[in-house]
Amino acid sequence: MKKTQITIDIELDENHVPEKMMWNAEDGGIEKQETKAVMISVWDDKTMEALRIDLWTKDMPVDQMKMFLHQILISMSSTYELATGEEDVAAWIEQMAEEFVQKAGIRM
Template identity: 60%
Template sequence: MSDTHKSQITIDIELDVNRVPEKMSWHAPDGGVDHQDTKAFMLGVWDDNAQETLRIDLWTKDMPVDQMKKFYHQTFLSMADNFERATDEKNMADDLRDYAAHFADKFNLLKK
């Protein structure tokens, strides 16, 4: 008998006639997410054979630009944290955090 568990994350996308996302939601039962609406997502998967990242980046047409800037800023911070956990490369992760701070400063994302 196997001790493995299979889990699933589902992303539902409603498209307009031009195939532009109008509405998106995601469902992750093991994480307690039940068809939660979202305006953007980024998915990257590693192709071991080609040694490259395959990506899907989508956002709804009503995603405000100011929210997109915040989304990217928080993604940079998340990437830095994940990179440090995965590689133990604290210095490079801190460089990514520095860039995220620069990005936030340029767009005045962090109100004082």
């Protein structure tokens, strides 16, 4: 059995706010790549709930955070369709993502 690892190194300021983040994914060829935001979700099948870690650096621009969230919504649509085969619900999620662009004032 092969094992792999994805890591995120986080430098915090004196108030424990992320100042700098670097991530590594050896199998993906990613080594010490800087990022401004990270969202990790895992499923706990014992408690039947999603557990999340959302981090962003204090210098992450708001307009980029909006774009990041929009792209996550789009990817959720694709993931949902792959996992369930429900094209109609996936299309609804994608439509919601496009409405988010309008409401959040995202310039594409």
